[in-house]
Amino acid sequence: MHKVLIVGEHDGKTLNPATAKCVTCAAGIADGEITIVLLGADTAAVAAQAAALAGVKSVLRVDRAENQHPLAAIFAPQLAALAADYSHVFGPSTSFGKDLMPRVAGLLGVPQVSDLMAVEGAYRFKRPTYAGNAIVTVEADPARKLIATVRVASFEAAASGGHGAVESKTLSVALPSHTRYVGAKSGSTDRPDLQTAARVVSGGRALGSAENFKMLFRLADKIGAAVGASRAAVDAGYAPNEMQVGQTGKIISPEIYIAIGISGAIQHLTGIKDARTIVAINKDGEAPIFEVADVGLVGDLFQIVPELERLVGG
Amino acid sequence: MKKIIVGIKRVVDYNVRIRVKPDGSGVMLDGVKMSVNPFDEIALEEALRIKERGANVEVVAVSIGVADTQQQLRTALAMGADRAILVQTDGPVEPLTAAQTFLAVAKKENPDLIFLGKQAIDDDANQTGQMLAAIWERPQATYASKVEIADGKASVTREVDAGLETIEVDLPAVVTVDLRLNEPRYVKLPDIMKAKKKPLDVTSLDALGVSAGVLLKTVKTEPPAQRQKGVMVKDVAELVEVLKKKGLI
Secondary structure, three states: EEEEEEEEOOOOOEOOOHHHHHHHHHHHHEEEEEEEEEEEEEEEEEEHHHEEEOOOOEEEEEEEEEEEEEEEEHHHHHHHHHHHOEEEEEEEOOHHHHHHHHHHHHHOOEEEEEOOEEEEEHHHHHHHHHHHHHEEEEEEOOOEEEEEEEEEHHOOOOEEEEOEEEEEEEOOOOOOOOEEEEEEEOOOOOOOOOOOOEEEEEEEEOOOOOOHHHHHHHHHHHOOOOEOHHHHHHHHOOHHHEEEEEOOOOOOOOOOEEOOOOOOOEEEEEEOOOOOOOEEOOOOOOOOOOHHHOOOEOHHHHHHHHHHHHHOOO | EEEEEEEEEEEOOOOOOOOOOOOOOOOOOOOOOEEEEHHHHHHHHHHHHHHHHOOOEEEEEEEEEEEHHHHHHHHHHOHHHHHEEEEEEEOOOOOOHHHHHHHHHHHHHEEEEEEEEOOOOOOOOOOHHHHHHHHOOOOEEEEEEEEEEOOOOEEEEEEEEEEEEEEEEEEEEEEEOHHOOOOOOOHHHHHHHHHHHOOOOEEEEHOOOOOOOOOOOEEEEEOOOOOOOOEEEHHHHHHHHHHHOOOOO
């Protein structure tokens, strides 16, 4: 029997969909028993959401004023203490999980599997290296605890309909004071979240300016899509970094990804490999993006995008 | 602020197209161009800028790897690091081993800051900085896009999924850097000549008391599943028709 502890990500109100994908990943471990742990100032609302995920046996709430903000230095010692009762500890491969999980592994002196993309056994997994150009199968020692971040684009979200038991947990763990939360600035919009959106419209350097990028926002709003950008577009200042898709940005798996003026560098393709359908619009018919696109259209994006916006609106 | 350690990893150059060996035993590395991990260049640049802003600080570049890693450390010295340390080993170095090695170096050197790249572009693990901070029992500030140092503290703006987050950490601390922190300088020829005279010490994992365990055994390496090449459409009307047929819009 394996006991898997999943570190739930949330903002105090809503459980991040990445957590439900971690549950599906953990369910791939035979004889696994799944527990979700939530750290926060008040996790009552998110605990109910976590308990409703199919396959979750129990939900642990660790409510504490210091857990208001997800600081790795604060969360990690609590998770390291909780980990004693589990064989595996999983977190999502989001900026939250990527920051936190290796600190837990470090405290426990055990290895971490980053970006776990397939479960082949309780201690045998696949993960991407070299920007997804080489997939390695790794085996860990069953005698040690195993920490992993789950590549959320590789898994479907667990269904709802579960009835996990919710339990509050008090941990007597001393927390450091050397790390303090100051504030956050989010480019929050009414558009769907890029990481979890079913539809994504994404632009590259060919857009030419931040002003021209607005064209993509209009198209996205018409079809209810999130907006992404290539690293080249971000580096050129056309779009903020939280919109970046690729090896150094977000790895996403939408139903449809519309790449506009994106040539398709391998680092970008890494971020969209799991998209169900890729549409490429580019003036260069030789652009590498067409090698992976399901539907391609060669032409001038400045003519195509407004026309597309008009036609999909009808 | 007296000393900053910067981690430098030797990796396959960013522009090389990786090929997997047909027998699945790894990727082809023979004759492939090797470079400093791009994120580590940004880490070094940030340390150099702190030094150039007038701090009387020594910048020490530290790497773990094969003898040829001296090339990448010379590049770091040419960029402006004051001295370099190579922890030479031929075996694989897992993130936990790297963290333990940096901890051993930190205990000797007592740096105020350790700058590392947020990830290396070969194993894409994104672990070493966080593990080091954990075992050093010091703060971590990952994915930094802005670093301000004052009064024994660092205020670090971090790139997170939702946008930007700012945290304050007491020094010493580990900071891992993201792409937008700065643009690393180009190395000029006179600097390369000067770098040859700068100290580069070679030590070993043994000498530092670190044992390199293989905790994760790589049993197979394979190329990713290829997507099938799709259809080309001639105009927007046909594109919309195809997407509607697929039920996507």
